[in-house]
Amino acid sequence: MPPQTCEICHAARAQILRPKNHARICGPCFISTFEREVAEAVTTNNLFQPGERVAIGASGGKDSTVLASVLKTLNDRHGWNLDLILLSVDEGIQGYRDHSLEAVKRHSVQYGLPLKIVSYADLYGWSMDQVVAQVGKKGNCTYCGVFRRQALDRGAAMLGVQHVVTGHNADDVAETVLMNLLRGDLPRLSRATSIITSTPSAAANASSGETGVSFTSVKRSKPLMYAYEKEIVLYAHHRKLDYFSTECIYSPEAFRGSARTLIKNLERIRPESILDVVQSGIDMAKLVPDANADGPVSCTGKGKKQSYAYAVEEDDGKGGCGSTNGRSSGGEMAEMERKLRQDEQAEANDTEVEITSKSKTNVHTQAEAAKLNSSNRPQPIENVVTIRPKQINGKGMKNRQATPLKQKLGQCERCGYLSSQSVCKACVLLEGLNKARPRTEVEVGGE
Amino acid sequence: MAESISLVVEFTGGLEMLFSDQRKHRIAIPAKDAKGQPSNIAFLIQYLCESLMKDPRKEMFVLDGSVRPGILVLINDADWELEGQEQYELQPNDNIVFVSTLHGG
Numbered sequence: 129m130p131p132q133t134c135e136i137c138h139a140a141r142a143q144i145l146r147p148k149n150h151a152r153i154c155g156p157c158f159i160s161t162f163e164r165e166v167a168e169a170v171t172t173n174n175l176f177q178p179g180e181r182v183a184i185g186a187s188g189g190k191d192s193t194v195l196a197s198v199l200k201t202l203n204d205r206h207g208w209n210l211d212l213i214l215l216s217v218d219e220g221i222q223g224y225r226d227h228s229l230e231a232v233k234r235h236s237v238q239y240g241l242p243l244k245i246v247s248y249a250d251l252y253g254w255s256m257d258q259v260v261a262q263v264g265k266k267g268n269c270t271y272c273g274v275f276r277r278q279a280l281d282r283g284a285a286m287l288g289v290q291h292v293v294t295g296h297n298a299d300d301v302a303e304t305v306l307m308n309l310l311r312g313d314l315p316r317l318s319r320a321t322s323i324i325t326s327t328p329s330a331a332a333n334a335s336s337g338e339t340g341v342s343f344t345s346v347k348r349s350k351p352l353m354y355a356y357e358k359e360i361v362l363y364a365h366h367r368k369l370d371y372f373s374t375e376c377i378y379s380p381e382a383f384r385g386s387a388r389t390l391i392k393n394l395e396r397i398r399p400e401s402i403l404d405v406v407q408s409g410i411d412m413a414k415l416v417p418d419a420n421a422d423g424p425v426s427c428t429g430k431g432k433k434q435s436y437a438y439a440v441e442e443d444d445g446k447g448g449c450g451s452t453n454g455r456s457s458g459g460e461m462a463e464m465e466r467k468l469r470q471d472e473q474a475e476a477n478d479t480e481v482e483i484t485s486k487s488k489t490n491v492h493t494q495a496e497a498a499k500l501n502s503s504n505r506p507q508p509i510e511n512v513v514t515i516r517p518k519q520i521n522g523k524g525m526k527n528r529q530a531t532p533l534k535q536k537l538g539q540c541e542r543c544g545y546l547s548s549q550s551v552c553k554a555c556v557l558l559e560g561l562n563k564a565r566p567r568t569e570v571e572v573g574g575e
Numbered sequence: 576m577a578e579s580i581s582l583v584v585e586f587t588g589g590l591e592m593l594f595s596d597q598r599k600h601r602i603a604i605p606a607k608d609a610k611g612q613p614s615n616i617a618f619l620i621q622y623l624c625e626s627l628m629k630d631p632r633k634e635m636f637v638l639d640g641s642v643r644p645g646i647l648v649l650i651n652d653a654d655w656e657l658e659g660q661e662q663y664e665l666q667p668n669d670n671i672v673f674v675s676t677l678h679g680g
Contacts, residue, residue, distance in 0.1 A: 132657060143653040152657060189678070190588070299676075358647060361588060361676045365649070373589035373678040392644035392677075 147399030183215035188231030191295030193371040218247035220255020246283040299357035305409030578606035589678035617661035
C-alpha cells in the first residue's frame with residue numbers, strides 16, 4: 129500500500145485515521161486539530177469564566193493527563209487566564225495509587241501546576257486497603273466510588289475551587305449511556321451526557337473539617353466528552369506524554385466491562401457509533417421529564433438553553449480506577465445488580481413488557497423483523513410494541529421507580545454533605561465499617 | 576537457513592505487563608510464514624502470542640484471532656488501518672507499537 133498523504137497539509141504522511149470522520153491526517157495536524165476541537169467544546173459550552181480557578185481531577189492516567197496537558201496548552205495559547213490546579217484523590221491502594229500519584233507529581237512539575245492530594249485515610253479514617261481488608265474484594269468498588277465523589281468535592285472546597293474538570297471521554301460517556309439504558313435508568317442520562325453539571329457540595333470551613341459546614345455549588349465538567357479514547361491515547365503518544373496505566377488491583381465491575389466491550393466491538397465495525405451513542409444519550413435525556421429541571425443553576429450560553437443536572441452521591445465509573453474488564457461504577461454497582469435481578473424476574477413474570485399478540489405472531493424471524501423495521505418506518509400500528517408502565521407487584525419490584533427520580537436535597541445530618549437521605553451514603557458505609565472495627569478511637573472524617 | 580526480519584516491537588498503555596513488564600522488545604521473526612508467504616502483521620501477532628508472551632492471559636491481547644478491540648496498532652508510528660492492518664507485510668527494522676486504550680484514566 130503506497131503511503132498516503134495528510135488530508136489537511138497535503139505534505140506529510142498520514143498517520144492517523146480519525147474515527148469520527150475517517151479523515152487521514154499526519155501527527156502534527158492531528159495534534160492541532162485535537163486541541164482546536166477541545167477548545168471549541170470549551171468555548172461553545174461556556175465551560176469557564178475568565179480568571180476562574182479550576183481543579184483538574186488528576187489520576188495520572190491517560191485521560192486526566194491529556195486533559196491537564198491540553199488545558200494548560202490552551203490556557204496559555206488563548207489567554208483564558210484560568211487558575212489551574214491538579215487535584216488528586218489518594219484512595220490508599222498500595223502498589224497502584226502510590227505509583228500513579230508519582231505520575232501526577234511529575235505532571236505538576238512538567239506543567240507548572242500546583243497539586244493538591246486528598247486521601248481517604250485523612251477524610252474518612254479508612255484507606256481502601258483497610259476497607260478491602262474489612263469487607264473483602266467483592267463490593268469494595270462501592271466504597272471507593274462513594275468516597276471518591278465526596279473526596280473530590282471536599283478537595284475542591286479545601287482549595288476554594290468551585291469547578292472540577294474530569295477526563296471523561298466519548299467512550300466513557302457512551303458506555304454510561306448504554307448502562308443507563310440497559311438498566312432502565314433514564315433519569316441518570318441527563319447527568320451522564322451533560323458536559324457541565326452542578327454538584328451541590330458541602331464545603332468545610334477552611335479552619336476546621338469537623339464543624340461549621342457551609343455549602344457551595346461545585347461545578348463538574350467534562351471538556352473531553354466528545355473526544356474518542358483512541359484519539360486521547362494517540363494524542364498522548366504523539367505528544368510523548370508520560371502517563372500511568374496499570375490496573376487497580378481490586379475487583380473490576382462486570383457490567384461496565386460488558387458495556388465497554390460492546391462499545392469497543394462497535395468501534396471496530398463502525399467508529400462513528402461512539403459519538404452517535406453519545407448524541408442519542410443527549411437527545412434522549414431531553415425527553416425525560418424533570419430530569420433536567422432540578423438544576424440549581426440555569427445557564428444561558430449563546431442563546432442555547434442549558435441546564436445543569438444534579439449529581440449527588442453518585443459515581444460515574446471514572447476516577448482513577450480502570451480495568452481491562454471495566455471500570456468500576458462505584459456506588460451503584462451492588463444496587464444495580466440487585467435491580468437487574470429484579471428486572472429479570474419481572475420479565476419472566478411478564479409484568480413489565482407486553483408485546484401485542486399480533487406483532488408476536490407476525491414476526492417469526494430476525495430477518496423478517498429487520499425487514500419490517502426497515503421497510504415500515506414509522507411502523508404500522510399492528511406492529512407497535514406496547515410497553516406498560518412498570519408495576520409494583522410486591523415481588524421485588526418495590527424499589528423500582530415508575531416515575532423519574534427526583535432528588536430532594538437535604539443535608540447529611542452527620543457530615544453536612546448534601547444528600548437526598550438524612551444520612552449520606554458515605555456516612556452509612558462508614559458506620560458499617562466502624563462498627564466492625566475493633567478500635568473505637570477512630571473518628572469519622574467530617575462528622 | 577531461513578531468512579529472518581528484525582523488528583522493534585513496543586507495548587504500552589498497560590500491555591507491557593503481559594510481556595514481562597518490558598516495553599521495548601527487539602526481535603527477529605521468520606521472513607516467511609508456514610505457507611511461504613511474506614510475514615505480515617497477522618503472522619507477527621500470532622508469533623508474539625506464541626513466542627514472546629509469557630503471561631497466560633492471551634485473551635487480553637488477542638480475541639477471535641485478531642488484536643483485542645481497544646488495542647491500537649501503530650506501524651512506524653502510523654495507524655495500522657492506514658497500512659493494510661493484518662495484511663501489512665513486515666519490512667526490516669519496522670517499528671510496531673501496540674497501545675492499549677483499555678486501561679484506567
